[in-house]
Amino acid sequence: MSIQLTRKYRPQTFAEVVGQDFIKQVLSRAALENKVAHVYLFSGTRGVGKTTIARILAKTINCEKFPTAEPCNKCSNCIAITKGISPDVLEIDGASHTGVDNVRKLREDVFLPPISGNYKVIIIDEAHMLSKAAFNAFLKTLEEPPKHCVFIFATTEPERFPITIISRSQHYVFNALTQSQIESHLQNILNLEGIKYELQAISLIAKRADGSIRDSMSLLAQVLALSGNELQEEDVRKILGLAGEELFQRLFESLIQENLIELHNLVEYLREQGLDLGFFIKEFGLYWRNLFLIAQLKNEANKILGWERDKLDYWINLSKQFGIKRIHASWQMVVEAQRTILKNVDPILDLELLFFNLAYLSKLLGVEELIIEDKRGEIENKISLEKNLNLTLKKRTEKILNEKKDDQEIKEHPLVKKIIEEFDARILAVVKS
Ligand SMILES: [Zn+2]
Incomplete structure (x- = not known):
């Protein structure tokens, strides 16, 4: 069934490929205008259409209708390529052809002209798996590729590619699909x-x-x-093997009740059922995100969530019990766990720890609040100290100003004025004599 469905709906034209609009457009136009490059590098995560588009490009440029924007899928060349039996299109798995001997053999092959089509197309899948020696062997061919040759490297890890090959290729980055x-x-x-x-x-x-x-x-x-x-x-x-709504409700209720036994049972259940943990943690994060939206927006959240009334009421009620602060902190903890748990030796044990931490988060938050209270005390102390200091400074300044003021007042006193004038006059007399 699996093979049937995948084969039946494998795209045979650029138009049939899901997504990657820009790349399809550029390659289709290149085929139509007969401006095909000799080396392509297709990079992007797995299963996003790199090999599919490589095959369609191979077919388009070998179609009897070439130059054309799409393969006809009717001529003998198109049919042979679809069936994977065309002598002009070679598909190589980089993972199993890592050796330099394979590449040497290939280099001899590529110099022979195509047998029935216009181009010899070499598609190298998982190309980052090629050995360094194999890359070097390729490089010699890529420096001056035969006119009838098109190389298409497909890879999930372009960063492992030698820069010398990247610089010789037209590089297209495939997006993950939405x-x-x-x-x-x-x-x-x-x-x-x-x-x-x-x-x-x-x-x-x-x-x-x-x-x-x-x-x-x-x-x-x-x-x-x-x-x-x-x-x-x-x-x-x-x-x-995905956890359902009912399981998540049990989980959230156990968290609010700090019911460690039930939380432990849930972890055991996940282990026994062999549920997909990576997906479970992702969904768990999504539940916290939804709860956050609900806590903030209440009924308005349904504009985003689009849930049924009963379900919305259930989670609104739960969001009140958790409180926005705890929801936000829990959400962050789960997002953090997404990054770490699966890398650990025993992820199920870490999941249990996460559940227990989440259950006792209210108490942990309590500690945090105490710390904030402490800091607040500290800050208040500092402020009052500064106030005192300012007050002292102010007093001293005022005193100095007052003293100056006193000075001025004394100087302006008629008696003092007279003394100063007499004093000045004496000095003047001494200087003159
Ligand atoms: Zn054709």
Whole structure:
């Protein structure tokens, strides 16, 4: 089923590929205007269409209708390439052809002209896996590629590519697909297959595929193979090992009740069911984000969430019990855990620790507030000290000013004036004599 569905809906033209609009447009125009480059580098995360677009490009430039914007998919060249039996299109897996011997053999091959098409196209998948020696062997060919040759390197890790190869290639960066792009693609397929579906089920598969169209297809096939002729959210969760709403409600209630035994039972349940932990933690983070929105916006949050009334009321009630401060701190902790838990030796143990920390966060927050109180005391002390200091300074300044004022007053006293004048006159007399 999996292979059937993926093969049946594998795009055969640029237009059929989901997303990557800019790249499709540029390559299609290059084929139409007969301005094909000799070395391409396609980079991007897995399952976003790099190899698919490479094959379509190979087909377009070898089609009997070339130069053309799309392959005809009817001529013998197109058909042979689709079937993977064209002698002019070589697909190499970088992971299993890492040796220099493979590349040497390839270099001999590329100098032979194409047999039935216009170009010899060499597609190197997982190209970052090639050995350094293999890269060097390639480099000699890439410096002066034969006119009839097109190399397409596809990689998930362009940073592992020698700069000498990158500088000789046209580099295209493929984007991960958006949730809605994947959703509408899956809906499209289900409509064509005449299979009924729940929107939530589609959304869940798209989320689980995490930007990869290929993963979304194989997940869909996996679920359909076991669930029969209707795609339901419950089946998707069961088959893909995803935790449901009910489990999350139990989890949040246990957190608010600080019920460690129930939290431990939940962790055991996750372990026994072999649920997908990576996805679970992501969804857990999403629940906190939703709770944050609800705590801040109340009913208004539903403009974003679009939930049913009962569900919204349930979470509004829960958000009040947690309080905005605790929700925000918990959300941050879970996002942080997303980064670390899966890298740990025993992620399930770390998950338990996370649950316990979240349960006791109110007490931890209490400590934090105390610390803030302490600091506030400290700051207040400082302020009063400064006030005192200022007061002293002010008094001293006033005193000095007063003294000066006194000085002035004394100087202006008629008697003093007279004495000073007499004094000055005497000095003048002495100087004159
Ligand atoms: Zn054709």
